[in-house]
Amino acid sequence: xxxxxxxxxxxxxxYLKIRLDFGKDHDAIIxxxxxxxxxxxxxxxxxxxxxxxxxxxxxxxxxxxxxxVIRIYHKYLTKLWSSLTMYGNINGAPCAFRxxxxxxxxxxxxxxxxxxxxxMVYDG
Amino acid sequence: MVRYKCRYVLCxxxxxxxxxxxxxxxxxxxxxxxxEALHGDYGVSSMKKTPSLSxxxxxxxxxxxxxxxxxxxxxxxxxxxxxxxxIKGVPAFLQTIHVxxxxxxxxxxxxxxxxxRLSSLLKQCTTKEEKEKVKVAILKCxxxxxxxxxxxx
Numbered sequence: 001x002x003x004x005x006x007x008x009x010x011x012x013x014x015y016l017k018i019r020l021d022f023g024k025d026h027d028a029i030i031x032x033x034x035x036x037x038x039x040x041x042x043x044x045x046x047x048x049x050x051x052x053x054x055x056x057x058x059x060x061x062x063x064x065x066x067x068x069v070i071r072i073y074h075k076y077l078t079k080l081w082s083s084l085t086m087y088g089n090i091n092g093a094p095c096a097f098r099x100x101x102x103x104x105x106x107x108x109x110x111x112x113x114x115x116x117x118x119x120m121v122y123d124g
Numbered sequence: 125m126v127r128y129k130c131r132y133v134l135c136x137x138x139x140x141x142x143x144x145x146x147x148x149x150x151x152x153x154x155x156x157x158x159x160e161a162l163h164g165d166y167g168v169s170s171m172k173k174t175p176s177l178s179x180x181x182x183x184x185x186x187x188x189x190x191x192x193x194x195x196x197x198x199x200x201x202x203x204x205x206x207x208x209x210x211i212k213g214v215p216a217f218l219q220t221i222h223v224x225x226x227x228x229x230x231x232x233x234x235x236x237x238x239x240x241r242l243s244s245l246l247k248q249c250t251t252k253e254e255k256e257k258v259k260v261a262i263l264k265c266x267x268x269x270x271x272x273x274x275x276x277x
Contacts, residue, residue, distance in 0.1 A: 048164030050203070 010104065014074045015059075017101040017109050018084065020066040023094035032061040035068055042087035042097070043080055051079050059106075067100070069109060077102075128175040131198035132230045133223050135205065137187040139216035145184040146211050152179050154211040155191065155204070155218075162204045170197055177201065180227060181272075186238070186265050189218065190230055198223065231273045238265050 020030065020038070030038070036058045043052040057071040072080055084097040101109050137146060156177065159167045171177040173194055181190035193201045205218050221237060224230040242262055249255045 044164060046164050047166050048160070048162045050162050051164075 005105065007104070010074045012074060013071050013104070014077045015103050015106050015109055016070050016072065016081075016099060018068055018070060019098045019100055021096050021098055026093040026095070028090065028093060029063075030066060031063060032058055032068075035061055035066070038087070038090065039070065039080075039084065043083045046083040046086055047079050051076055051083070054080075056080070069106075071106075074104065129195040129225070130175045130192055131195050131201075131223060131225065132180065132227055133191045133193070133198065133201060133205070134221045134230045134234065135189045135191060135218040136221055137189055137211070137216055138219055139187075139211070139214055141214060144214055145187075146182070146216075148179040148182055150212040151182065151189050151191075152177070154208050155179075155201070158204045158208050159201065162207060163200055167200055167204075170194075170200070173197075181231075183265065183268070185261060188221075188234060190227065195225075226276075228273055228276045231269045231276070234269050235266050235273075238262050238269075 020035065022028065036056065039056055039058075040052050043054075043056070054076045055071070055073055059069045059071055061068040081099065081102075084099065087097055088094060101112060103109055137151070156168065156171070159171055159177075171193065175192065175194045177191070177193045179189060180192050182188070191201065202220065202223070205220060208218055209215060222230055222233045224233065239262075242258075245258050245262070246255055249258060
């Protein structure tokens with residue numbers, strides 16, 4: 001059974017599912033620590049220490065696809081989002097953060113309607 | 125036409141070496157570098173918006189500095205002022221005395237500030253010569269600022 005959650009106003013935290021993409025002919029092995037370091041440096045470049053010192057948690061990281069679920073304060077969502085968008089270079093290798101999903105509930109990231117596949121059963 | 129609204133932050137430079145004095149560009153770069161560290165590229169570039177960050181007035185004898193910035197961004201400036209630890213390589217920091225909307229109001233406050241400090245400074249003096257020196261110095265500061273208030277008017 002499912003549970004309906006109603007929140008008034010915004011919740012404290014915000015969850016993002018992000019992926020790090022590299023340009024053509026470029027590849028690098030990035031572990032969870034490096035990944036967080038990249039997010040911090042992206043925030044520090046654009047918005048300085050004031051934003052990069054805010055809470056940024058990497059909840060889950062998948063090394064093979066460089067996909068991570070991060071938790072941040074809702075207050076800093078726009079600032080972090082924009083600084084991730086502006087980030088585009090790791091030691092000379094072009095890269096980009098792709099924001100796959102954004103939600104104020106972690107449960108909402110369990111499913112992605114965009115990647116949903118419908119199995120049609122032809123009953124002829 | 126709508127005029128650009130500004131905020132003026134009146135600060136006092138506190139440092140050990142009394143003989144050392146800072147000029148406007150020293151103060152400007154110290155503030156700018158701190159804004160860059162604390163608020164990044166966003167902070168620096170928003171400070172460059174038309175009523176841009178600038179040092180309007182420095183008083184070398186009393187170490188008073190008047191900073192100008194855009195009205196909406198004064199919190200950005202004020203938040204980074206306490207983090208300044210060095211100016212031109214010399215350990216020094218800025219103490220905010222007053223925040224005002226016009227240069228005139230800031231200078232008016234400065235005169236009352238100098239006057240209020242007179243009694244406490246005179247108490248510290250031991251000889252008559254020192255007392256005279258303090259009197260002359262403060263009178264000079266007040267006269268300079270009064271003159272500036274008249275010209276700004």
